[in-house]
């Protein structure tokens with residue numbers, strides 16, 4: 001991280017604070033659950049409130065978003081979208097995707113060349129000097145008269 005403006009530093013710490021607060025809230029409910037299940041007949045134990053666990057969890061998420069805004073700036077976090085900046089951020093990803101697509105297309109071409117080896121290739125025939133029959137380029141003897149080519 002390079003120089004952070006004070007505003008962003010404060011945002012970052014507020015986010016971190018929310019994460020800690022949310023985490024404590026979230027964890028405390030688990031302790032409540034633990035004590036509740038360990039001693040279900042205890043008159044002092046109340047049913048754990050899962051709503052406060054959810055609230056703590058939401059706080060952690062919000063804290064994570066807020067602190068990432070502070071750390072990377074609003075545009076980099078992807079929360080407040082500056083369209084130009086967002087596109088810039090996605091550029092390496094799109095380029096990588098394009099390269100991957102090219103590789104896939106290249107592989108398809110290679111497969112096509114294997115399955116259809118003669119397609120698009122010129123078939124060269126050799127004319128027999130004795131009888132004039134057309135033979136394959138690599139044939140040693142004429143298929144018609146048996147003369148050496």
Ligand SMILES: [Zn+2]
Pocket residue numbers: 128129130131132133142143144145146147
């Ligand atoms: Zn021949």
